[in-house]
Amino acid sequence: MKKFINAPENVVTEMLEGLLFAHSDLLKTADDNVKNIVRKDAPVKDKVAIISGGGSGHLPLFLGYIGEGMLDGVAVGEIFASPSSSQILSVTKQVDSGKGVLYLYGNYGGDVMNFDMAGEMAEMEGIQTAAVIGTDDVASMPKGEEDQRRGVAGLFYLYKMAAAKAEEGSSLEEVVRVTEHASRNVRTMGVALSPCTLPEVGKPTFNIEEGQMEIGMGIHGEPGYYKGKLQSADDITSTLIEEISEDLSLNQGDEVSVLINGLGATPLEELYIVCRKVKDIFLDREINIEKVYVGEYATSLEMAGLSISVLKLDDELKRLLHRPFNTPFHKQL
Amino acid sequence: MKKFINAPENVVTEMLEGLLFAHSDLLKTADDNVKNIVRKDAPVKDKVAIISGGGSGHLPLFLGYIGEGMLDGVAVGEIFASPSSSQILSVTKQVDSGKGVLYLYGNYGGDVMNFDMAGEMAEMEGIQTAAVIGTDDVASMPKGEEDQRRGVAGLFYLYKMAAAKAEEGSSLEEVVRVTEHASRNVRTMGVALSPCTLPEVGKPTFNIEEGQMEIGMGIHGEPGYYKGKLQSADDITSTLIEEISEDLSLNQGDEVSVLINGLGATPLEELYIVCRKVKDIFLDREINIEKVYVGEYATSLEMAGLSISVLKLDDELKRLLHRPFNTPFHKQL
Amino acid sequence: MYSEELNDEMNSLEINDIKSIIIKLKTIMEENKDDLCELDAALGDGDLGLTVSKGFREIAANIDELAVKDIGNLLKRSGFILADKVPSTMGTLLASGFMQAGKLLEGKESLTPNEAATLFEGMILGISKRGKAAIGDKTIIDSLYPAHKALEVAAAQELSLKEAFKGAYEQARLGAEHTKEMQSKFGRASKYLERSIGHQDPGATVGALIVEGFHLYINEGNK
């Protein structure tokens, strides 16, 4: 294991201390717990608050999306582990302005149970909550079982849409409606080239041989559906886009936004090579790319690999997509 | 070699095509050459233009810094190879508004020769140019030979200062003065954990054994001055800050900005662990960190490692530091 | 360390026995940490060993401050610690299990064989309420349930605690092994579909280890 860390069990706390220092202009803690992070200006008056949470090791997910035009708060777990219900409750109380709180997170057992518990506790304290669960990972369950799928990089789009809608002054119900609508229209497919190592475990959780790749792998190393010879960037891109387009029933004339996401160790240069091919494929199919995001948006420690997310747009989603946001990691003017 | 590429010799061109598509709102080409990239609104009236350039494989360096508050144009070379003098000339012509052009790049033989040649050619065409060369890498040459040092991540600060000064309407001479002043006050130290692979070579250019690290390594794999057992994040940080502080003669009461830069494969989480220690060290020494940047600012393909850059501030540099910028990769509001 | 000697005739578990068992579980989970991580790496994200060893470590560290008299309270508060300190899937489920068992055993200062069976019934109830999994879904339930059945039968037959837990452990172990033939229906592992078959479920293994802790303490006086 080659990592810049001190004691493995302190990785998350120390990381958060550094992060809170670096972004003290945008972030603060709730209840003095570095694992409970909210917007500096929380609670934001007259706005539905959006909360997310999940395990660490995915920066900028999750806490990296706190900020104007994005999330109000995040409960941070240990590496690849859910935050606790009491953390979520504490963040909930800190961000609620009275208009209710949306829990928006990825579909993983631990997270679901803890957000559920937190929601029950919040209700007892008179705070209205609702939940939308990200399930964008096409590879994780077959068609027909969409709501069983894992949530991965497509969460970025759900955050964006929910937050933009909330900023327009919408009610919790309206925010939920738009977010669920976005969720039905976003798909992600990933491919990995190398594993990642949990600091406390000290060795990779799986192995991908030299010259091999794995399509469909999840952001915690959950295995994909195809393991085989590493193909060219163009061929891989075609495969991923093919799967997404079919699952999303993309047709000529559709408008989309595309997110090309690096999993950790993959150079930006390679993401742009993939971006070029996506452009060519969609140009060819007369599908309009309204906006493309390229970079690290949801990582898996030092895993080499990438994912492509596609959001199918309608007029409302398009309007929301272009609203600005300002987070520690990504900004849109 | 595990990379998302097509033919290795097309890596740079294909990457640039994807990048120009993704950021068509901010960038355009000069002379229809994808390797000559300038601001969408170039030439910017009544402003000294800032140009950089160098080999590919370092994104966001160099072209990722094109944009308002940063560079006007960049001549892009192949992986780790200088752009040609005719490319630089073409970019020069495209960005010059009549107020002159600053060539601002890292100290590498190929780049120096080609910028020199371009400057001679530009002069023949009546365009005034000047050059400032980044030499921030402490480890690359001993004290006393500062101007022989390599330029690495500290270039970010030179871009920032030069561009902010230019935007204030200053003359080329003034911009040169400030940039040289910044250059004398910025230092970088890097540490690598794993090598990178040139796509056309197909295997790593060097090797760092499991459990080992190399301090002082350059961003093309130029070797460092110390190879040894991987230490804790805190110990490594102390070593790097120690070297920088001494070389920069930092004293109690000084004000600095710090850039903690990932070389490619190192997770953001680890950079923040380092950030935490930097904060503690400087707090202890009563050195004020005015602003900290954490992320990937100058990479080396998929190398695992990081660098720390420190810029010593005075009032002018501080003012310039806080001016906003808007580039495809990093933005400051 | 807390309990009096269990002699062959003794047929109840005092609160100090429960505390000692928890401390024993801490050791067992620590010893099995790497194996559990490896099982979880094959079907999940490879962290299960960390979660459970940390979970029992946290309870054990606070065991003296937890209720001294009431077993129900001890279990509930152990559940709170798990919920707080190891909120992963397994941690949260165990938390729910401990809390539910605590509810069922409220006020008890010692457990009869029948009440020992109730402890495991509560565990299963809490886990299935929170996680919605049933028998055969390839989860921790598939080792806890047969153990619970064995304890109930043993109590009905008025077997000694030693006999009861010997049988329960045997059933739990078999149950865990049996998960190899099942397909995961819950958690990360469920995404493997039929490819999950062939691997033993890490959670079910934890279930068997918990029963083993009781068994070893009671049968080997391993305090």
Added chain:
Amino acid sequence: MYSEELNDEMNSLEINDIKSIIIKLKTIMEENKDDLCELDAALGDGDLGLTVSKGFREIAANIDELAVKDIGNLLKRSGFILADKVPSTMGTLLASGFMQAGKLLEGKESLTPNEAATLFEGMILGISKRGKAAIGDKTIIDSLYPAHKALEVAAAQELSLKEAFKGAYEQARLGAEHTKEMQSKFGRASKYLERSIGHQDPGATVGALIVEGFHLYINEGNK
């Protein structure tokens, strides 16, 4: 393929010979690509083999469109191609060398042994003007310079081209090897300070390969 046979008496290089030599250099650089990258990996960034093989490939690909009569022009335009296509340190230095050599041989349709020496003089001049390095600085100059000296002496002694280049190649090879004992003063390698000692300079190796190309063509009629 372009040249008439060089017979033993023949003692000049025609433009077609120069073209053939460039094509031969393309092959040599291609064959030595990996070795050169490896030498450069030890002292620099590991790309030198790519640069020089690509550089000569680009010239060779355009050789028919380059001047057909004037050797000076051929060299100059080859230099332009290098400057454009392989603007790394070595590419840019070779470009400067070719351009300078072209300047010195302007109008020449064939080269006497003395003028062949001038070609290398021009190379060295162009390279040192651009790069500021001198003999002993562990650069390409350290193989080109002894070769040039040998050619000058051979011309003064009126030796045949074959003899001249045999000697020149020997000197270039020795010169390149000799760089092992030197400390790099320029380029990335200079940052190694005394640790650069012991490694052969990749650029000097390229210099020796260039002389080898002339030598093989002239002495083995390897066209």
